[in-house]
Every structure is written in C-alpha cells, then in structure tokens.
Amino acid sequence: MWNSEWEYRNQEYLKERYEEKMSGKRPYHPVRKIICKGCGREFYTNIETKKYCLYGLCGNRGYQKELSQKRLEARQDRVCKVCGKVFTPKRSDGIYCSNACRQKAYRQGVTDS
Ligand SMILES: [Zn+2]
Ligand SMILES: [Zn+2]
Structure with a gap:
C-alpha cells in the first residue's frame, strides 16, 4: 500500500x-x-x-468526517417494506431486506419511490 x-x-x-x-x-x-x-x-x-x-x-477533515457520518446514518437499520423484517441496507437507498423481497415488491407493483 x-x-x-x-x-x-x-x-x-x-x-x-x-x-x-x-x-x-x-x-x-x-x-x-x-x-x-x-x-x-x-x-x-x-x-x-x-x-x-x-x-x-x-483535505478538509471536517467535511470528510461529516460526510462519513451522514453515510453511517443513511445506512442505519430499516424495516423491509415487504416482509417487515429489520435489516441493514447494503446501499443507502435500499428499502428491501433481500432481492427476493425486492422482486416480490416489483411483482406487486410497489415501486422504490
Ligand atoms: Zn495541496
Ligand atoms: Zn423483506
């Protein structure tokens, strides 16, 4: 490195x-x-x-720190819209606990928005 x-x-x-x-x-x-x-x-x-x-x-240390803090908050546990399970999203915009739930949601016509 x-x-x-x-x-x-x-x-x-x-x-x-x-x-x-x-x-x-x-x-x-x-x-x-x-x-x-x-x-x-x-x-x-x-x-x-x-x-x-x-x-x-x-480097603006304060700014970077704030940014990573925000990222951390964005990734806090959520409740899956489909099955109601509490999960930690891999992406900050993830709203389903798994691909299975995501697919289920799409089939049911539920969108990410
Ligand atoms: Zn420089
Ligand atoms: Zn789920």
Missing part, C-alpha cells in the same frame, strides 16, 4: 516514474498526475482515490 506521507516526500521520484510512463517506458505503472483540490498544485501519486497533495495539509 502506498503511503501518502511517503509520496509527499518523494515527488521527484514519482515525477520520474510518471514521465517514464508517459514516454511509454512503464505503461502499466499506476502513477498519476493530479491537481490538488486543496492547494491547486500538481501532485504525483500511485493512490487511485487521491485528491489532495497531502490530506492532512489540504
């Missing part, structure tokens, strides 16, 4: 890998060039989900 701190300290190295990739020497190297969403500068990374040069520096 690539480490953000390591990447931050080794930009020169990653830039070289990126240039090699672009010139076709290492076409399968995972390195990418991103523009940091926090400070707007170029950053080289191997991490697929990366958006900031260094998260602790540019």
Whole structure:
C-alpha cells in the first residue's frame, strides 16, 4: 500500500516514474498526475482515490468526517417494506431486506419511490 506521507516526500521520484510512463517506458505503472483540490498544485501519486497533495495539509477533515457520518446514518437499520423484517441496507437507498423481497415488491407493483 502506498503511503501518502511517503509520496509527499518523494515527488521527484514519482515525477520520474510518471514521465517514464508517459514516454511509454512503464505503461502499466499506476502513477498519476493530479491537481490538488486543496492547494491547486500538481501532485504525483500511485493512490487511485487521491485528491489532495497531502490530506492532512489540504483535505478538509471536517467535511470528510461529516460526510462519513451522514453515510453511517443513511445506512442505519430499516424495516423491509415487504416482509417487515429489520435489516441493514447494503446501499443507502435500499428499502428491501433481500432481492427476493425486492422482486416480490416489483411483482406487486410497489415501486422504490
Ligand atoms: Zn495541496
Ligand atoms: Zn423483506
């Protein structure tokens, strides 16, 4: 697993890998060039989900925390519309406990909305 701190300290190295990739020497190297969403500068990374040069520096921690909190709340237990069983939805918009219930609901003409 690539480490953000390591990447931050080794930009020169990653830039070289990126240039090699672009010139076709290492076409399968995972390195990418991103523009940091926090400070707007170029950053080289191997991490697929990366958006900031260094998260602790540019990521808005409060916002991210709020987001994951919301996701958590959205996934709290629900009661299945079809069989009445309490379940934890796999998706935040899931309203049926299982595929069987979903199919049953569709057959009965109950929609997700
Ligand atoms: Zn930044
Ligand atoms: Zn059910």
